[in-house]
Amino acid sequence: MHAIAKGPVELNSDSIVDRVYEQLKAMAISYEFKPGERLNEGELAKRLGVSRTPLREALNRLNTEGFLRFTPGKGFFCRELDxxxxxxxxxxxxxxxxxxxxxxxxxxxxxxxxxxxxxxxxxxxxxxxxxxxxxxxxxxxxxxxxxxxxxxxxxxxxxxxxxxxxxxxxxxxxxxxxxxxxxxxxxxxxxxxxxxxxxxxxxxxxxxxxxxxxxxxxxxxxxxxxxxxxxxxxxxx
Amino acid sequence: MHAIAKGPVELNSDSIVDRVYEQLKAMAISYEFKPGERLNEGELAKRLGVSRTPLREALNRLNTEGFLRFTPGKGFFCRELDxxxxxxxxxxxxxxxxxxxxxxxxxxxxxxxxxxxxxxxxxxxxxxxxxxxxxxxxxxxxxxxxxxxxxxxxxxxxxxxxxxxxxxxxxxxxxxxxxxxxxxxxxxxxxxxxxxxxxxxxxxxxxxxxxxxxxxxxxxxxxxxxxxxxxxxxxxx
DNA sequence: GTGTTCGCCAATGCATGCAATCGCGAAGGG
DNA sequence: CCCTTCGCGATTGCATGCATTGGCGAACAC
CATH class of the missing domain: 1.20.120.530 (GntR ligand-binding domain-like)
Structure with a gap:
């Protein structure tokens, strides 16, 4: 269905996690997410065309780096503009x-x-x-x-x-x-x-x-x- | 069905990821892993009694915090004593x-x-x-x-x-x-x-x-x- | 004998599925 | 009328499974 080795399609050197991480980071930096907004994993995964597993890895990285906030049981949130x-x-x-x-x-x-x-x-x-x-x-x-x-x-x-x-x-x-x-x-x-x-x-x-x-x-x-x-x-x- | 509030069973306040994270961090800090050693996810998951998903989340956190190194396609390694x-x-x-x-x-x-x-x-x-x-x-x-x-x-x-x-x-x-x-x-x-x-x-x-x-x-x-x-x-x- | 290549096994990368939990609205009681 | 409680839908938490990739040894060529 996908992943057709079209050859020179430049299969990006990075993993999916890295790509998603960069995309999310760019969004977080530019406050494409509104401060305090809750990030819906399912929706995000669909938008970015990946499953929730690599998405969550990227979100976790951004959390430890201070771009996002995480609350157990509730999910990830855009950091407040503090x-x-x-x-x-x-x-x-x-x-x-x-x-x-x-x-x-x-x-x-x-x-x-x-x-x-x-x-x-x-x-x-x-x-x-x-x-x-x-x-x-x-x-x-x-x-x-x-x-x-x-x-x-x-x-x-x-x-x-x-x-x-x-x-x-x-x-x-x-x-x-x-x-x-x-x-x-x-x-x-x-x-x-x-x-x-x-x-x-x-x-x-x-x-x-x-x-x-x-x-x-x-x-x-x-x-x-x-x-x-x-x-x-x-x-x- | 279960989740019988057994009361003092001390359902750990933290998630599995947090617990695993703390365990791994303690191991990394004390160099229980030898410098440069490759961490086998499957083995670690078995030792800690969890699946690889939360384990990988914890490993990723430790990577971004500088306790571990990660090489795409190869896995996680204990940091060198540099x-x-x-x-x-x-x-x-x-x-x-x-x-x-x-x-x-x-x-x-x-x-x-x-x-x-x-x-x-x-x-x-x-x-x-x-x-x-x-x-x-x-x-x-x-x-x-x-x-x-x-x-x-x-x-x-x-x-x-x-x-x-x-x-x-x-x-x-x-x-x-x-x-x-x-x-x-x-x-x-x-x-x-x-x-x-x-x-x-x-x-x-x-x-x-x-x-x-x-x-x-x-x-x-x-x-x-x-x-x-x-x-x-x-x-x- | 040394260097190269092929192939198998193991480990990672990611997707999917199910159980547990949270949020929110509706219903009921005060 | 407001506050509390119950329950269902939505979402997260984690486990499992499969595809892919890398590592390593054996076999073969030179």
Whole structure:
């Protein structure tokens, strides 16, 4: 009936669980599920074209990663848009970024620093051509590469999780960000890193993150409207 | 038909998945599985008296939390005892502990600080009566309560995960720790917290954690022997 | 004798089925 | 009229079964 080996149909390298996981994560990140909404396993399984077994594995992963909430006997729920949680995540992010830049100053290789500068050069000059989704992606990539130079894999793992969980509010926030200013701050951090100037790095990075943090609360409030707007249901059937 | 409320039969409050998860986590923490060992789902399911479905859910949770590794098509494996990973986890822990003590200085209520002092008082005087497992547990509790006073739930979540993953090496390390010294440092931190003396707190805490970190590498090497000793297999059948 | 390939067994990947539980509405009592 | 209780439909919890894939050894070719 299915699974016809059509040959080059590029049987996706990933398992069904991985595919479902990515789909659900994308939905959770973009709040396609409304905050607090209960996720019906049967319905979801039908929509995604899989059985409940791999679906539940994916849901469980998202639960432990903080994208969903689970209540025994009741099921999975979209996480609430909790301003306090967002705030905590920002603080967490700030902590490990500050810590990792200190480590990076001691450990980063000059060639890697230069590569990051080149990355900034390549992605920076662009004016207002990019969508906020793309801008957030660029920003995340920068910060993750920066943290990568600390050599601490576990910090990077935490950062990636945090980034994914605050991505939604950053989409909203990014619209109002002065991109060239952001760029300048990023460059200042990397140049401070190259100069092994810890105080400069920390102070710039601290302000850089704080500036976002300061506006998060208001962004969340304003963002509520967008969350409840009809998420583009990919009606593929 | 059944479900006769036998009353004290203590129908475990948790689901099967939760129970299996806790059992497996305990095994993973104590390295009852040897590093790199492949976990046979069928065998494990039989040993634990459950089917593979809840078992796999539990295994997946442990995978995302870093206790196990998973390779598609091959299965779950016990994580390697990776010295670098332990080191990274310690650095991560140090970062968020330092950050959280700064926050706690601004936010902690005096009564909570006093409660933590009372906790130290209650658990401290004890001489060398406790096992290293108990000592680690006390130490973790202290640090988690300390971080709790930062009010940052997400940092606490990360700390808990880190603690569980480095617990094993701490069991080994704890044997050689000067308990009264540890106690004194803990008290110094809390008293600095009460005095809202940031510099004092940070410097004591930093040294407190660094002292462990410095010895971790050697502890790991010495610990290898213990890991490969026959883990008490609960041969319940 | 060494390297390669084929084939079988075991283990995983996923789907399905059934029992237990939860939620919600209707019916009955106060 | 409101609160409580019973019961049924919907949903989750878990077990089982089958298809698929990977591992490993034997046989064969070189």
């Amino acid at each position: 301003a306090h949680e967002i705030f905590d995540l920002y603080e967490l992010r700030k902590s490990i970024e500050i810590a990792s830049i200190r480590l990076a100053i001691k450990r980063a290789r000059d060639e890697d620093i230069d590569a990051l500068l080149a990355f900034l050069q390549a992605t920076g000059p662009d004016p207002g051509e990019r969508s906020s989704v793309e801008l957030v992606e660029l920003d995340e990539t920068f910060h993750e590469r920066l943290m990568g130079m600390s050599g601490n894999t576990e910090m990077l793992r935490v950062l990636r999780n945090v980034n994914a969980r605050i991505r939604f509010v950053r989409w909203i926030d990014m619209d109002r960000i002065n991109r060239s200013n952001t760029q300048a701050e990023h460059r200042a951090v990397v140049e401070g890193l190259k100069a092994r100037d810890e105080e400069r790095c920390v102070s710039v990075l601290e302000k850089h993150i704080d500036r976002r943090l300061d506006r998060i609360t208001s962004a969340i409030k304003e963002g509520y409207a967008q969350i409840y707007m009809p998420a583009a249901r990919a009606g593929a059937n | 010295a670098h990973e332990i080191f990274d986890l310690y650095e991560l822990r140090k970062s968020i502990e330092i950050a959280s003590i700064r926050l706690a200085i601004k936010r902690a209520r005096d009564e909570d600080i006093d409660a933590l002092l009372a906790f130290l008082q209650a658990t401290g005087p004890d001489p060398g009566e406790r096992s290293s497992v108990e000592l680690v547990e006390l130490d973790e509790t202290f640090h988690e309560r300390l971080m709790g006073m930062s009010g940052n739930t997400e940092m606490l979540r990360v700390l808990r995960n880190v603690n569980a993953r480095i617990r094993f090496v701490r069991w080994i390390d704890m044997d050689r720790i000067n308990r009264s010294n540890t106690q004194a440092e803990h008290r110094a931190v809390v008293e600095g917290l009460k005095a809202r003396d940031e510099e004092r707190c940070v410097s004591v805490l930093e040294k407190h954690i660094d002292r462990r970190l410095d010895r971790i590498t050697s502890a790991i090497k010495e610990g290898y022997a213990q890991i490969y000793m026959p883990a008490a297999r609960a041969g319940a059948n």
